[in-house]
Amino acid sequence: MNELLALGLPSYLVILLVLLCAYIIFGVAGFGSALIAGPFLAWYIPVAKIVPLLALIDLCAAIINVSRDGRSANWPELKRLVPLMMLGSLVGATLLLNIHPEALMLALGLFVVAYALYALLGRRPQRTFSPRHAIPFGSVGGVCSALFxxxxxxxxxxxSGRLPDKNAMRTTQVTLIGLSTLTRVVLFALAGVYLDTSVLWLAVCLAPGMIMGVVIGRRLTLKMSREQFLKVINVVVLAAGVMLVVRYFVG
Structure with missing residues (x-):
């Protein structure tokens, strides 16, 4: 509660606006909220509280999306990806404890930037992945979740290379992120992070920005063509890659 009192109304309104923009992206793409919200929140909130705070808010955002559009999720894809995501997370956590992931961060960031630019520039036909591609993508996604x-x-x-329907893609993505975030929230809870009630108060007070963003993002998605939707996805993917490269050089 002390953080809220220290913020003041102008700062609180700025944070709400940032959360609104971040969760519009989340509502459209199903991920990416931390890319926008994290750096801005660091100006106002202790860094140690940002990750558990965003994990809690992301989980609530995923629940809202899945409760409304859960039937659109592609469950066969989830059954393929979730076990691989969990295995990758274990590998990533092990790597994090035993190596310095900076080189991996740079390599992954450059690959993601190159892929997104290639897709946005329209230099390739629409790629179709086979079910076996779930093995590298699911496991690498889990590793990245743990490392970065x-x-x-x-x-x-x-x-994007598996599901032709944008709503199915978005809802499947949100469900994956929700399951991943649930794991983090449970770990934070077991570690006693949420015994610090200031984190819970912040989540409650920032929830309006998240809720409005998710609602607006969903409505925007319903009005988009698949091509427009994929462009948004690739822009967010590009932003993710750029952030990894920046984090490598900034340290």
Whole structure:
């Protein structure tokens, strides 16, 4: 609660606006909220509280989306990806404890930037992936989630080449992110992070920005063609790659 009192009304309104923009992207793409919200929140909120705070808000956003559009999710794809995501997360956590992931961060960031630019420039036909491609994409997505706190852009690349329906793609993506975030929330809860009630108060007070963003994002998605939707996805994927490269050089 002290953080809320220290923010003041102008700062609080700025944060709400940032959350609104971040969750419009989340409502459209099914991921990417942390890319926008994280750096801005660091100006106002202690960094140690940002990850558990966004995990809690992301989980709530995923629940809202899945409760409304859960029937559109492609469950065969989820059954393929979720076990691989969990296995990849275990591998990523092990790597995080034993190596310095900076080189991996740079290599992955450059690959993602190149892929997104290639897709946005229209230099390739629409790629169709086979079910066996779930093995590298699912496992690498899990590794990225553990190493860098974000794997949604990896799943987005795979799902864009598997699901022709944009609503199915978005809802499947949101469900994946929700399951991944649920794992983090449970771990934070077991570690006692949420015993600090200031994190819970912040989540409650910032929830209006998230809810409005998710609603607006969903409505925008319903009005988009598949081509427009994929362009948005590739822009967010590009932003994810750029952020990884920036994090490598900034440290």
């Amino acid at each position: 706190g974000s794997g949604g852009f990896i799943y987005a690349i795979y799902l």
